Amino acid sequence: MTADAGASRAKNASVALIRNWPLTAVSGLLLPLLLGLGVWQIQRGGEKAAINAAIDRRLSSQPRSPQQLDERRRFTTVRMRGYYTRDYRLLDNRTRNGRVGYEVLQVFVGDGQRWLVNRGWLPAPPDRDTLPEVARPRDTREITGFLYPVAAAGETGTAATGRRIQRIDSRIAGRLDLAQPQWTVRLSADSDTALVTDWQLINSPPQRHYAYAAQWFAMAAALVILWLFAATRIPRLLRRNSDNNNDNRGTSS
Incomplete structure (x- = not known):
């Protein structure tokens, strides 16, 4: 048998194995x-x-005072000693375990600087027009957490009290006289003033x-x-070969 004849037979055999070329083309693309x-x-x-x-x-890493940081980056751990002010905002439509609530953003004065601290989550009251009560620690506290950036701009929600917002952005943070309005501090779970944290990093x-x-x-x-x-x-040929082998075994026996 010549080489050309062998190649032609192999080509014909491969073509004979394919019985649906459109499906083959689609499969080859997918x-x-x-x-x-x-x-x-x-x-x-x-x-x-x-x-x-x-x-x-x-x-x-070991938490440090924000004033001691050479560079501020997301998730950098910080520690401050100071007190909470009465100024806070409620970040709307935040969920934990399927429940709707708010995240409490409260101004904290630490080391002589004002920072916006996210204390965590509170459940929303059944009545939409009623805001949850936020307890304000009155004595000096030491808090630990990590830096998290503020969005550049965004929509601001309003409520009767003016505390409910849809997101925290540079427009809102800029009105609070913060040391670093482009950053918030998210409390760690072991801080004694933390609410429900469970941050999605x-x-x-x-x-x-x-x-x-x-x-x-x-x-x-x-x-x-x-x-x-x-x-x-191929499945038909495999079944045919299997049947032939079974027939050959039956004949030999």
């Missing part, structure tokens, strides 16, 4: 896409894991991206199986 999405989600999970590691390093954990990647790879595997059974003659 498979790289599904695999690429799976790889991308794995990369995203790795990026989020690296971010988590960086956050953990900052949160585990990143929008999605690495495990979620890895789960998405597993889903994309599972879809790719399902596509290959569908293509084998719906677009090729």
Whole structure:
């Protein structure tokens, strides 16, 4: 047999295995896409894991006074000694465990500077027009937490008392005569003036991206199986070979 004849027979055999070319073409386009999405989600999970590691390093560092910081960065731990003022805002539409409530943003004077401290979450009263009562510690306190940036601009909600806001932004923070209006301090859970904290540090954990990647790879595997059974003659040939082998065993016996 010549080389050209062998190549022609191999080509004809491969063509004979495919019985649905449109489905084959669609599968050939979708498979790289599904695999690429799976790889991308794995990369995203790795990026989020690296971010988590960086956050953990900052949160585990020794807290210092904000005045001692050479550089202010998100999640940098701080400690201040001072007192809370009567000036606070209620950040609306914040949830914990499915319950709607508010986050309490209260001005704290520490080391001679005014800072906006997020003390955590309070549940909302059943009546929308009623605001929750916020207890104000009157004596000197030492608080610990971490820096969190203020948004550049945004919508400001109003209520009858003027305390309810939809988000904290530079416009609101600029009216409070703060030392650093571009930053808030989110209290750590072990601060005695903290409410319910349970801060969400990143929008999605690495495990979620890895789960998405597993889903994309599972879809790719399902596509290959569908293509084998719906677009090729391979299952039929395998059944035929299995039947022939069974017949040969029966004849020999």
